[in-house]
C-alpha cells in the first residue's frame with residue numbers, strides 16, 4: 001500500500017534555517033505591502049522588509065497581541081483582498097472580544113498538509129479509521145482534523161461532539177482505531193466505554209487530544225479504560241491555523257512542531273528577551289507562509305519551554321514541552337518565577353491526592369512571604385496518612401521548584417471543581433484577602 005509522505009525526514013538544521021529565513025523575509029514583505037496595520041507597526045519600529053537579512057533580525061520586529069486582533073475586529077491582520085479569502089474561523093479567547101482569522105485556499109491547504117504530517121507522526125496508516133469527536137464550526141476545528149485525515153488518506157468518521165451512544169456505536173461497529181477529542185471528552189468516553197463494558201469489542205489504538213491541558217493522571221486513566229496504546233497531545237490555536245501545528249511523538253517526550261511553517265520563540269513574559277534554552281517562557285510565534293492573516297511575533301501568552309536535546313524518536317523537527325500554563329498566571333515567590341503548570345506537574349507524580357489544588361500566597365508580619373498549597377486527599381486514602389502526604393508533597397516542591405510550601409490536605413471534593421481557565425493562584429500579599437480577585 002502506498003503511504004504518502006508529509007514529513008521531510010532528512011531535513012537538516014541548516015536547511016530548516018534557510019526555509020525559516022526565506023519565509024520570514026516573505027512574511028514581513030507580504031505584511032508590509034498588504035496590511036495597513038502591519039505597515040504602520042513596522043514603520044513605527046523603523047523596520048523595512050529589506051532589513052531582514054538573517055534569522056536574528058526577527059528580534060527587530062514589533063510584537064502582535066490578542067488586543068491587536070480584538071481592536072482590528074472583524075478582519076484583523078488581513079493581508080489579502082477579500083476575494084482571496086475562502087474561510088474564517090474565530091477564537092473566543094479567554095477574555096474579551098472574539099478574534100476572527102481569515103484563510104486563503106493556500107492557507108487551508110498548508111493546514112491540511114501540516115495536519116496530515118501529525119497523523120504520520122502518530123504512526124497512522126491509510127488503513128486507520130479516525131473518529132473525530134471535536135466540534136465543527138466557527139469556533140472549533142473539527143474541520144482541521146477532517147481535512148488532514150482526508151489529505152493523509154485514512155478514513156474519517158466525522159461524528160463531532162455528539163452523544164456517547166453514537167460514539168460507542170461507531171467505535172464498535174466501524175472498529176475505529178484512532179479517536180480525536182478534547183482531553184475532557186476523551187475522559188468522558190473512556191468512562192462510558194468502561195461503564196458499558198465494551199473495551200474488548202473496540203479496536204481503539206490511538207487517541208489524539210486537542211485544545212486542553214490535562215494531567216498525567218488523566219492520561220493514565222484514559223489509557224487504562226480504553227486500552228489505547230498511545231495518547232498524543234496536539235497543540236492548536238486558531239490564530240496559528242488551528243490544531244495540527246505539531247504533535248507529541250511516539251517517544252512521548254514533548255511535542256515536535258512544524259518549524260518550516262512558523263518560528264517559535266520562547267521569551268521571558270516581562271522582559272521579552274529570549275530565555276536560556278530549556279527554560280520556561282512565553283511562546284511567541286511568527287508564521288512563514290500564512291497569507292490571509294500572517295502573524296508577526298504574536299504573543300500567545302501560553303507558557304512552555306524548548307527541549308534542546310535531539311529526540312530519541314529520530315524526528316528532525318524541534319520540540320517544545322506541553323503547555324505549562326498562561327503567562328498571566330505566573331507569579332514571583334521569594335524571587336523565583338513560578339507557573340501553576342510546574343506545581344501541576346509535581347503534584348501529578350504523587351499518589352494519594354486528587355487533581356484539584358490551590359496556591360495561596362501571604363505576606364507574614366515578620367516580612368517573609370509564605371506559600372500555602374491546598375490539595376485534596378484521594379477518595380480512597382485515609383486521613384491518617386496526611387502527615388506523610390504533606391511531607392512528600394513539600395519535599396517534592398522543594399526539590400523541583402526550589403521553594404518551601406506549607407501543605408494543607410483537605411477532604412476529597414472540598415475545593416471547587418474548575419476548568420482549565422480557572423484561577424489556581426490566590427495572592428493575598430498586598431493586603432488583598434479576597435481570594436480570586
Ligand SMILES: [Zn+2]
Nearest residue numbers: 249251311313
Ligand atoms: Zn520525538
